[in-house]
Amino acid sequence: MNNAITILIDGLTYASWLFIVSLGLTLVFGVLKILNIAHGSFYALGAYAAASFVGWVSVLKVSPPLTVLLMLVTLFVAALAVAALVAPLTERGLLRFFYGRDEVLLVLVTYAMFLILEDVTKLIWGANPYYVSEPYAMFGNIEIGTQIYVGYDFMLVGLAVLIGLAVWWGLNRTRLGKLVLVVIHSEEVASSMGINVSRIYMLTFTVGIFLAAVGGAFTAPMISVQPGVSVGVIIVSFAVVIIGGLGSIEGAAIGALIVGLARAFAVHVVPSAELFSIYIVMAVVLVFRPEGLFQRIQARKI
Template identity: 80%
Template sequence: MNELITILVDGLTYASWLFIVSLGLTLVFGVLKILNIAHGSFYALGAYAAASFVGWAAAMKWAPAFSIVAMLLAAVAVAAVVAPLTERALLRFFYGRDEVLLVLVTYAMFLIMEDVTKLVWGANPYYVSEPYGLFGNVHLGQQTYVGYDFVLVGLAVAVGLLVWWGLNRTRQGKIVLAVIHSAEVASSMGVNVSRVYMLAFSIGIFLAAIGGAFTAPMISVQPGVSVGVIIVSFAVVIIGGLGSIPGAAVGALIVGLARSLAVHTAPVAELFSIYIVMAIVLMFRPEGLFQRTQARKI
């Protein structure tokens, strides 16, 4: 029983940050029709920025609780700086072009940002320890878990609900959904599609950055951290269905629980477990578990 609880807790913790990152990836694809290879780099930028902001707050001898605010501000800063530079200065010139070309462009962005992070932060790992001990421990049965893990699960739920509410219950969200359905029709009705693209891309970067920022206390922030994240994130959105927000949630849960089960029962199959689940889903549902709504062709 204790092992089952441990598998569930570890799986939910892993799925929580993965859902936040994958949510940004699937949102960008749904709106801009871009399979963003550089999404993992935005996650890494969020983690590095959080390490810098939290370290600065500690050097200023601010209260440890401020480290949570510092991580949030780090994600906001990454989105505010990187989104205009990448969407306005680069991606906007490739909209409507061949999908393979867009993949190559985002792959080039990924390579550039990998080098940028090394130039700015160096090759040595960073550790963000302050936030991890703020929430104490949680006792379940005979096992003790770090309270921060449950905070991360709560953050994922809050982010998912906020994005859903923003898309389905606000005027701006309805405009975004209209662009997702048909950018041409939305433009003919007076919608500034370029502005919607910028908004969606900024939110996508923010979600990747906040995923990295709030995962930083749980990992060693070092070069190469973006590679594993983008691979697993793609597995999530492929399982759930590209462009589907519910699919991102279900896909993250499936991947998180599959990985946790493998780690506790057969550690050598950790990565294999994710890919075998993805292969099984694609065998029966090539479009993913939740197919994104397509515009009806006439």
């Protein structure tokens, strides 16, 4: 029983940050039709920025409740800073010149961005790992049965649920979200209705980068932030959106859960299968649903 609970909690924890990152990836694909290889680099930038920002504010002396709030705000501010700085440079300065071109070319362009950003992170932060454990220790421990779990993991699960609901509400219950949905279904119709498609592209890409950076910022306290962290993230994120269906929010959520639980099961039951357990699940899904669990071949939707 304890082992089953441990697998469930570990799977949900892993799925939570992975869902946040994959949500940004599938959102950008749904609107801009770009399979963004550089998405993992935005995750890494968020992690590095969080490590730097937490290091700067950790010297401040405030009461314990305010310290927790300050650390959470710091992580969000780090992600927001990455999105505000990187989005205009990449979308306006590079990607906009390739819209409407061959999709393979766009993949190559984002791969070039990935290589450039990998070197940029090394130039700014160096090659040594960063450790930022202060936020991770502030939420204490939670005892379930005979096992003790870190409270930060449960906070991360709640954050993923909150972000998922916020994105869904923004797309389906706000005027701006309705405009985004119009652009998704038909750019030509959107333009004929007077919608500024270029502005929608910029907004969506900024939100996508922000989500990737949030995923990186909130997992930074759980990992060693070092060069190469983006590679594993983008590979697993692609597995999630392929399982769930490219361009689907529901698919990103279900795909992240499947990947997280499959990995947790492998870690605790069959450790030797951890490295390829995710890809086995992906292969099984693609055999029966080549377009993913939630995507329809006829139309791309979110």
